Amino acid sequence: MAVSGLVMVGYLLLHMYGNLKVFSGKAAFDEYAHHLRVFGEPMLPENGLLWIVRVALLLAIVVHFHAATRLWARNKRASGAQGGKRYHSNKGRTGIQRSYASFTMRWGGVIILVFIVYHLLHLTANIIAPGGASDSPYQRVVNGFEIWWVTVWYTIALLAVGFHLWHGIWSALTTLGANRSSTRKASKLTPLAWIIAGAITIGFLLPPWAILLGLTG
Amino acid sequence: MKITVRIWRQKNADSKGKLVPYELDNVSEHMSFLEMIDVLNERLTLEGEDPVSIDSDCREGICGMCGVVINGEPHGPENTTTCQLHMRTFNDGDVIDVEPWKAAAFPVIKDLVVDRGAFDRIIQSGGYISAPTGSAPEANNLPVPKHDADHAFEAATCIGCGACVAACPNGSAMLFTAAKITHLGLLPQGQAERDSRVLGMVEQMDAEGFGGCTNIGECTAACPKGIPLDVISRLNRDLMGAIARS
Numbered sequence: 001m002a003v004s005g006l007v008m009v010g011y012l013l014l015h016m017y018g019n020l021k022v023f024s025g026k027a028a029f030d031e032y033a034h035h036l037r038v039f040g041e042p043m044l045p046e047n048g049l050l051w052i053v054r055v056a057l058l059l060a061i062v063v064h065f066h067a068a069t070r071l072w073a074r075n076k077r078a079s080g081a082q083g084g085k086r087y088h089s090n091k092g093r094t095g096i097q098r099s100y101a102s103f104t105m106r107w108g109g110v111i112i113l114v115f116i117v118y119h120l121l122h123l124t125a126n127i128i129a130p131g132g133a134s135d136s137p138y139q140r141v142v143n144g145f146e147i148w149w150v151t152v153w154y155t156i157a158l159l160a161v162g163f164h165l166w167h168g169i170w171s172a173l174t175t176l177g178a179n180r181s182s183t184r185k186a187s188k189l190t191p192l193a194w195i196i197a198g199a200i201t202i203g204f205l206l207p208p209w210a211i212l213l214g215l216t217g
Numbered sequence: 218m219k220i221t222v223r224i225w226r227q228k229n230a231d232s233k234g235k236l237v238p239y240e241l242d243n244v245s246e247h248m249s250f251l252e253m254i255d256v257l258n259e260r261l262t263l264e265g266e267d268p269v270s271i272d273s274d275c276r277e278g279i280c281g282m283c284g285v286v287i288n289g290e291p292h293g294p295e296n297t298t299t300c301q302l303h304m305r306t307f308n309d310g311d312v313i314d315v316e317p318w319k320a321a322a323f324p325v326i327k328d329l330v331v332d333r334g335a336f337d338r339i340i341q342s343g344g345y346i347s348a349p350t351g352s353a354p355e356a357n358n359l360p361v362p363k364h365d366a367d368h369a370f371e372a373a374t375c376i377g378c379g380a381c382v383a384a385c386p387n388g389s390a391m392l393f394t395a396a397k398i399t400h401l402g403l404l405p406q407g408q409a410e411r412d413s414r415v416l417g418m419v420e421q422m423d424a425e426g427f428g429g430c431t432n433i434g435e436c437t438a439a440c441p442k443g444i445p446l447d448v449i450s451r452l453n454r455d456l457m458g459a460i461a462r463s
Contacts, residue, residue, distance in 0.1 A: 071429045078321050078388035078428030088225070088236050089314030092289025096384065096438040102431065103386065171432040174446075177454035182445030184434040 001071065002172035004064040009169060009196065011057060012161075016203040023207070023216055026138040033137040065113075072106060097184075101167035108160045115157035145208040154208050162201035169193035218244040218309045222257065224269055225316040230324050236314060246305040250293065251276060251283060253304055254315075270328040276300040278441065281376030284383070285329050286316040291380035291439040298378065298441045318379050320388035322425045335425040336377050339394055342421035346401060347409045365403045372399035374442045384439035387428030392436035394422050395452035396444045402455055412459035419456055 018036075021029045039049040080086045085093065101108075121128045123140055130150050131143030144150045170193040173179065181187035210216045219242050227234030239261075244253055251273050258268035274282035278301040287293030293302045307313060315329065323331040361369075373396075381392035398415055401407030407414070430449060437446045 071431070075387035075389070075428035075431075078426055079386060080319050080321055080388070086319045087286055087289050087314075087316050089223075089286070089289040089316060091314060095386070095433075095435050096290060098386070098433045098435050102433045105431070167432075174432040174450050175430075175453055177450045177457065179432075179450040180447050182443075182447060183437060184432075184446060187446075 001064065001067040002175040004060040004067070005168050005172045007060045008057065008064070009165065009172075009200075011053070012200050012204075013196075016200055019204060019207050022138070022141060023210070026136065029138040029141075030136055061113075061116075068106070068109060099167060101163040102171075104160075104163055105167060108164045111157065111160045112164060115153075115160070118153075119157075141207065142211055145211040148212060151208045151212045155205060158201050158204050161204075162197050165197035165200060166193055169196055218246060218304060218307070220244055220253075220304075220307060220310070221312045222253075223312060223314045224329070226269070226328055227317075227325050229327060234325065234328075236316070238312075244304055246303070248304045249276070249300055250287070250302040250304065251300050270326075270330045272330050273300055279376060281378035284318065284378045284380055286314075286318065286383055288314050291318070291383040292378075292441050296441060296443070298376075301441075318383035320379075320382045320427070322388065322390070322427050323379060323382060331379070333377070333379050335427070336379065336390070336393060338425065339390065339418050339421045340377075340397065342417040343397060343401075343414045344410055344417060346406050348406045359405050361404060369400045369403040371443075371445060372396045372403070372448055375400075375440075375444050376442060378441065380439045380441060381436035381444075382427065384435045385428065385430075386433065386435065387431060389430045389436075390422050390425070390427040391430035391449050391452065392440065392444055392446075394418050395448035398452045398455055399448040402451065411455065412462060415452065415455040415459050416463065419452075 018032060021032045036050060037047050041048075044052075095103075118128065122130070122144060123137075126133045126140055129140070129143070130147050134140050134143060145154070170184070170187075170189050173189050173192075174187075179187050179189055181189075184190055207216070219240070221238055221240050223236040223238045225234050226237045239257055241253065241257060244256070248256070251271070254269060254271055261268045271285065272282045274280045276283070278298040281298075283299040284292060285299055287299070287302070292299050293306065295302050295306055317323075317325050317329045318331045318333075319325075322335040323333055325331050375393060375396035377393060379393070382388055382390050385391075398418065401414065402411050432449070434446055437444060
């Protein structure tokens with residue numbers, strides 16, 4: 001759970017860096033996208049690096065999903081099949097101090113998975129092409145995000161990612177033994193998780209909103 | 218004070234339980250929570266009804282025997298054990314819900330009493346420490362850094378009440394097991410069996426049917442002894458090291 005999650009966080013940071021190239025204009029963005037395809041040539045074949053990354057990410061998703069379903073089933077059994085709501089009292093339903101993010105990990109994860117499938121069909125394969133298909137990656141991005149509902153759906157998915165990472169980064173690092181504080185609030189990992197989750201959410205939301213509001217593109 | 222307590226009544230492990238309301242007049246705010254139950258039980262006995270089964274022993278907050286979920290929170294709204302909770306915490310006219318710990322590894326025996334034998338088996342699977350017995354050793358033979366001694370003691374204050382499992386949405390026993398791993402693992406006497414201890418205890422924890430830890434921290438918020446959350450990371454470090462070495 002922890003290792004596969006952190007692999008994906010690392011990828012998101014690189015992906016965000018690429019996205020922000022939108023602000024450097026069409027030529028720079030398309031050049032960057034093209035360069036990713038020929039990265040490492042002639043040591044690597046064309047698209048070589050991309051396929052290595054794709055396989056690694058697919059593996060990370062499979063491991064993450066497998067671990068999540070096993071943990072889900074096990075925790076459901078252990079808590080008497082009712083999860084956090086196993087007590088009949090309708091008081092204290094949201095627990096004592098747990099965060100909203102911590103109990104939306106599962107369904108938040110499902111939303112993110114659905115979004116990833118849509119996202120690949122839209123901007124990678126361009127099978128779904130709101131606003132018109134294009135051979136230019138830059139044009140695909142601009143065509144898509146000029147439509148308000150594309151940007152809104154993208155925003156919802158990114159907020160789900162933000163929540164997922166807010167708890168996920170903290171939890172992954174704690175599982176790997178990095179927490180040395182007596183409470184979650186006092187831990188240095190908590191602001192670290194906030195900063196990375198916030199940077200990824202805002203970093204990914206800047207390009208589509210700038211395009212929708214006509215600030216770039 | 219006049220209050221209504223809704224108490225979980227369950228005949229035995231196999232029967233289905235339910236919350237049954239009881240009205241109590243003249244509850245003194247100086248009563249402890251357990252004394253309030255005692256008063257109710259006296260009345261139920263006189264009325265020829267079955268009194269409420271509830272565990273308690275020292276009533277000083279140090280044995281870990283008492284422990285019920287009050288208004289959805291283990292040990293109730295104050296950060297203490299059930300026996301140290303007083304009725305002044307509540308208001309006149311309150312409806313108070315009282316339920317047993319609920320977790321697959323803690324089956325209900327009757328009413329509010331659960332079987333916490335799983336904790337004993339986790340302790341047993343940790344094994345022994347190689348400490349010489351006989352006359353007391355020279356106090357300065359084994360130097361222990363102050364910080365380690367303090368932290369080990371902090372972890373050792375765990376009374377094994379089970380509130381961590383009751384509070385955890387996953388029914389996980391990580392805080393309990395990690396507290397035991399920490400208090401022995403930080404001291405020189407605990408080093409010889411450090412690897413076998415963590416491997417054995419984690420294996421037993423899983424075998425008992427406890428859930429997995431998702432680092433939500435609800436356990437530490439419910440713990441009457443303030444066991445720190447970093448013990449869980451310490452257990453994970455010990456476990457990874459032990460797996461790598463074994």
